[in-house]
Amino acid sequence: MAKNKPAFSEQSLYQWATATSIERGYDYYERGAVQSLVRRGNELCAQVWGTDVEPYRVRVVLDAHGIPSHATCTCPYDWGGWCKHIVATLLTYLHEPEKVEVRPPLEEMVKDLSDNEMRELLSYLVSRAPATLDLIDAWFAIHDSEEQQASPTSAPWPPHPEPYERRARAILHSLDHMLSSEAYWHVSEVFEELEDMAQQAKTFLNQGDQNRALSVLIGVTNAYVSDAFYLDDSDGIVSDFAYQLGELWASLLVRMDLDDEARKGLQALFEEWEQDLVVYGLEDVWESAEYTVSIQSEEDILESxxxxxxLAYLEHLEQVGDDEAYLRFALEASEYGHYVVKLIHLGRLEEAKAFLDTHQLTTGEKESVVYALYEEGHVEEAFTLAEDLMSAQDASFTWFSWLADRAETAGRKELALRAVEQAFRRSPSLTSYYRARDLAGADWPRVREELLAFLRTEREAGIDVFIAEELWDDVLRALEEGYVDYSTLRRVVDALIPHRPEAAARIAQEQAERIMDAGLSKAYPQAVEWLQRMRQVYHLMGRDSEWQAYLESLIQKHRRKYTLRPLLEELR
Structure with missing residues (x-):
């Protein structure tokens, strides 16, 4: 059983997942799809049953405060935010802590093993999962390289990218054993892993190891340029990674101290990679990085x-702890948000307030200032600035969600309610709607009408609220005016059956006939599900004879569809 109460709420989920993923995550949670929920230290792992024959594996990393900071799932979802399986895992963690099995982290499990026991463990792992041996090979190659580069400033050029390149190639070829139709669904996972590897360069640079950072980046880029485009790029995942690499190169090079030999070597590499990517229309991805190689001073960065x-140079100044240089450069670059936030973190609150009074900041910059004020314990100042942002049209959903949580905790219910209302207008959900109700108290009738009036301009987003309020005319108009996915439509029809049976029957009939008339044989089971709903409605209305007549007409109409006909006959 979990020892600590989760440090986040349902509302927090909207910071990480779309409303659709959260709705579907609720469905998975409610039907008990989450299995084997285990917490090890700051990691939460689960198996979640989905549409595959094997459960998907979810991993959530919690920060020092117990708030999710990173999450992955083995499902093919790649349409923005976290998937429904991650949402279902977090909902289970929130509402059923007794299902969480707490186990010791890996470090604790192996700390007392002898050398022989460690060898036995590794042998066992390789025997059960032979691919583990490739990972061990890569680890030793990288470890040996790291020992050779123990003095990061002794040999700035050339670096030693070979072990990292081998590991990157192994990642890119990890789908080779699959059919192309199967591999397509896992391309995003490959590039998530490759991105994690590329980000190691930033870690090394933060540790002052410039040569190893270059080794990682060159190794990953070499492997990407030569091997990545064998993978399916139908969704643009492969080509998009080139721009991520180009941006990472630029952001790290601006922080490096390069000698002439390193500059020439890097310029040659960029020219070579540029030629390799011309055929894919990606020759411009290295422009910022190439410019960065020639940078000699802060003025060059500002002129760019x-x-x-x-921002990368500001991060560099932050890393080396040169606060005054940071403040000066932020001012010169007109990065006023970073300037004010830095003043706040340095304890120079009055200077920060004076600057805010005389300079114009963007909404996003003001959001960052509110975060910083709250973090440093200036709660009232944070809420005062937040009040000024309440009417900003470009204020973010994430910020309003964060503000609602903090304001409610501080007993500022009026501010919390206004923040929830604004969050709702940016991403409507039934959870936010109920939270607004709880915060509004006696003022709920007014708030309710305002939220419903808003939803009637965004009908598709309000379907769940309309169903909860039993506003069936609004539900039907929402269906008429916008597209809804299959899962939502099924849920809507089930809700309509006892209240608007004729409408439910009509929608079910339309969906079934669309599939059958188009001859979509793989979807025939779905057509039958719609017909079962239609049969249920006709029975409730006492019109069984009409249903039977309609069914017989379908059987006759589709008598030559040998896959469909037996399914229809089973409905008699």
Missing amino acids: DDPVLI
Whole structure:
């Protein structure tokens, strides 16, 4: 059983997942799809049954405060935010802590093993999962390389990318054993792993190891340029990674101290990679990085007017702890948000407030200032600035969700309610609607009408609220005016059956006939599900004879569809 109460709420889920993923995650949670929920230290792992024959594996990393900071799932979802399986896992963690099995983290499990026991463990792992041996090979190759580069400033050029390149190639070829139709669904996972590997360069640079950072980036880029485009790029995942790499190169090079030999070597590499990517129309991805190689001073960075380089240089100044240089450069670059946030973290609150009074910040910058004020314990100042942002049209959903949680905790219910209302208008959900109800108290009738009036301009987003309020005319108009996915439509029809049976029957009939008339044989079971709903409605209305007549007409109409006909006959 979990020892600690989760440090986040249902509302927090909307920071990480779309409303659709959260709705579907609720479905999975309610039907008990989450299995084997285990917490090890700051990691939460689960198996979640989905549409595959094997359960999907979910991994959530919690930060020091117990709030999710990173999450992955083995499902093929890649349409923005976290998937429904991750949502279902977090809902189970929130509402059924007794299902969480707490186990010791790996470090604790192996700390007392002898050398022989460790060898036995590794042998066992390789025997059960032979691919583990490739990972061990890669680890030793990288470890040996790291020992050779123990003095990061002794040999700035050339670096040693070979072990990292081998590991990157192994990642890119990890789907080779699959059919192309199966591999398509896992391409995003490959590039998530490759991105994690590329980000190691940033870790090494933060540790002052410039040579190893270059080794990682060159190794990953070499492997990407030569091997990545064998993978399916139908969704643009493969080509998009080139731009991520280009941005990472630029952001790290601006922080490096390169000698002439390193500059020439890197320039040659960029020219070579540029030629390799011309055929894919990606020759421009290295422009910022190539410019960065030639940078000699802060003035060059400012003249570039490139936000990637400017923010990377600010990060460098933060890393080396040069606060005054940070403040000066932030001012020169007109990065006022970073300037004010830095003043706040340095304890120079009055300077920060004076600057805010005389300079114009963007909404996003003001959001960052509110975060910083709250983090440093200036709660009232944070809420005062937040009040000024309540009417900002471009204020973010994530920020309003964060503000609602903090304001409610501080007993500022009026501010919390306004923040929830604004979050609702940016991403409507039944959870936010009920939270607004709880915060509004006696003022709920007014707030309710305002939220419903808003939903009637965004009908598709309000279907769940309309169902909960039994506003069936609004439900039907929402269906008429916008597209809804299959899962939502099925849920809507089930809700309509006892209240608007004729409408439910009509929708079910339309869906079934659309599938059958198009001859979509793989979807015939879905057509039968719709017909079962239609039969249920006709029975409730006492019109069984009409249903039978309609069914016989279908059997006659589709008598030559030998896959469909037996399914229809079973409905008699």
